Amino acid sequence: MANLYKRYSAVLPALTQTTVLTVPVASTMIIRSIWLYNPSPTMVPAIIVEVERSPSGLTVLGVVNLTPGQYLDVMSQAGSAALVLEAGDRLVLTSSIPNVYAYVSSLIVDRN
DSSP states (O other): OOOOOOEEEEEEEETTOOOEEETTTTTEEEEEEEEEEESSSEEEEEEEEEEEETTTTEEEEEEEEEEOEEEHHHHHHHHHHHHEEETTTTEEEEEESSOOEEEEEEEEEEEE
């Protein structure tokens, strides 16, 4: 299989760890952006962005706050150009309020 550009999206529920993506077997994923959007009229006090790497567990990449109507690129906020994940790794997001939108742009590199 050739390299594949893929966009993932999710609407986050409140206080629940949501797996936005899992890297396929025999692949490497390069994430270029993780955009978050708060459509609600209230502040989102915390969105936790984590990566679960097998077998080491969850690693917090960042905790961000969103004002009403705000879009935010977590990668830019963290000062990172890209995030490289290996097969089986997961990107997990947790929001303190419901209905926060998450969009992830990635390149999946097939290692076969």
